[in-house]
Amino acid sequence: MKKKRVLMTNLYLQKYTGSELHTIEIARQFKKKGYEVTIVVYSKTYPLLEECEDFDVLECQNDKLTVFDYDIVYIQHFPVFDYLCCHYDIQYKYLIISKLSSFNDIEALPACYDKADLISVVSLECAKTVKPFSNRIFLFNNSVESTYFECFKENKERKLKRIAIISNHIPNELYKLRSVMNDIDFDLIGSGNSVKLVNLSLLQSYDLIITIGRTVQQCFASGVPVFVYDYFGGPGYINKENIVKAREYNFSGRGFLKMDCLCIKKSIMSGYDDNLNNLKYLHDYAKEHFSLDDTFNLMLTQVLSKKNDWKQLSDYTELEKIRNSVYTNVFNNSKYLDSSFCQESQLYFDDGSGFSENKSFKWNICAGYPIHKSFEFKSSVAIRFDPSHQPCKCRILSFLVDGIDHKQDVQPKNSVICENDKELFLNYDPQYNLRIKVMQTLAITYIYEPLDQKDYENIERILKENKSRRFLNRFKKNC
Structure with missing residues (x-):
């Protein structure tokens, strides 16, 4: 029996952002339906690759596609589609286009939009941008895996002691909130702060989550109080009166006003008990509208309801292919794939004959994220x-x-200074050494970051201080 295959695209699989996590969730759903899943991206790195063990993930400029016929092609982010069209002759039966934003340029519809069996949009706001081009629209709100619903607990006696602000773009008024609510424990989770994979256990460890987007529905499903606010502003607590409008804008905060930190504090404190009473309503609403299993099954059933023949993925002319091929080949110089942000780690093991390239492992990494890597x-x-x-x-x-x-036994070989438990390396060959025998397994967890201007200033200051100290020591010795 011929295996069912699906080809998916996304600009990258690197870190914990909405499009990347959505890609993995949809890939898991296809896997549950018996499909072999291939995901093509421009850049793949840890930590997110750790979530992709069940799929083939290819970097289009570094890896070669070896299969060219797919039952379903699922396109997200048109630059990868353009690359595939101009380098391969891909055949497919069904075409799904996913659009997760109404304003991000890389979310523009690909050239094949009129060939799509279905265009999946994340919100009604997003649907409005597609309607001038197609009526084959499917509303696929940010949806939640079944485990979140199964772990729902209604706790009307919960006390507000711990708050997590989860965002990759925390506005100043939320930073200031900590100083006017200093009796509350705050954690900041996201880019520029503590970077973690947001999952069920993390959410349930807090009494309130301040966030937008997909995390909102996860809180609804699991019974965790959530306050919807971020750099666009937001409605605050969700209730029966504002849920329809908030949902239309994908719980992004758009469509509502901004507040200063004192207004946010007042809204949080005065509405907390009412929100606890609303948790069951929000859970039931999410179960009806945001179940990932139900939404995916409905989408797939709709797509497969008609019998399609095999088709060519692209109908670009030869001249268009040449132009697009040039564009896509230089795409790795774009701001989305900055080389300081994405790097390569390497582990060497000495079996008694010294270190060498053929006795090493390499993997791509993303800056600022905890990287977990295991070896046998x-x-x-x-x-x-x-x-x-x-x-x-x-x-x-x-x-x-x-x-x-x-x-404690791992020694940095060529770092300049150690600051806040981080070793700072100035050369292009930073390394750690450990003399030890590995009998079976090795597992490393670490965080890599490029040096910024402040780091260079600190290094210069400390080196000057050390130089002055050495001079004084020599002077005292001579005296």
Whole structure:
């Protein structure tokens, strides 16, 4: 029996952003339906690759597509579609286009939009941008996996002690909120703060989540109080009166006013008990409208309801293919794939004959995110770990050898200074060394970041201080 295949695209699979997590959720749904899943991107890195063990993930400029016929092609982010069309002759039966934003340029419809069996949109706001071009629109709101609904607990006696602000773009008024609510424990989660994968256990460890987007529906489903506010503003607590409008804008905060930190505090404190009484209503609403299983099944049934023949993915002319091929080949110089943000880590193991390239592992990484990487090998006498191939700062969180943490034994070889538990490296060959025998497994957890201007200023200051100290010591010795 011929295997069912689906080809998916996204600009990248690197970090914990909406389009990337949505891609993985849809890929899991296809997998549950018996499809082999291939995801093509411009850049793939850890930490998100850790969530992709069940799929083939290819970087279009570095990896080769070896299969050219797919039952379903699922396009998200048109630049990857353009690359595929201009480098491969791909055949398909059904075409789904996914559009997750009404304003982001990379979310523009691809050239094949009129061939799509269905265009999936994340909100009614987004649907309005598609209506001038197609009426084959399917509303696929940010949806929630079944485990969130199964773990719902209604707790009307909950006390407001711990708040998490979850955002990759926290506005100033939310930063200031901590100073006017200093009796509350605050955690800031997202780019520029503590970067974590938002999941069920994390959400349930807080008494209130301040956020927008897909995390809102996850809170509804699991019974976690949520206050909808971010850099667009927001409605605050969701209730029967504002849920329709908030949903139309994908719980993004758009369509509502901005507030200062004192207004936000007052709204949080005065409305908390009412929100606890609304948790069951919000859970039931989410179950009806935001079930990932139900929404995906409905979309797939609608797509497969007609019998299609095999078709060519692109009808570009040869001249258009040549132009697009040039564009896509230089795309890796764009701001989306900045080389300081995406780097390569490498681990060498010495089995007694020294370090060499053929006794090493390489993997792509994303800056600022905890990276978890595991290995299985035997008979090493030493380990060398290079967090990147450029000047950087690195924090080792754990270094497990056969289940025992040797973090304290790992020695930076050529770092300049250590600040806030991070080693700062000025050269293009940063490395750590550990002399130890690995019997079975090695697992590393670390955070890589490029050096910024403040780091260079701190390094210069400390080096000057050390130079002055050495001079004084020599002077005292001579005296």
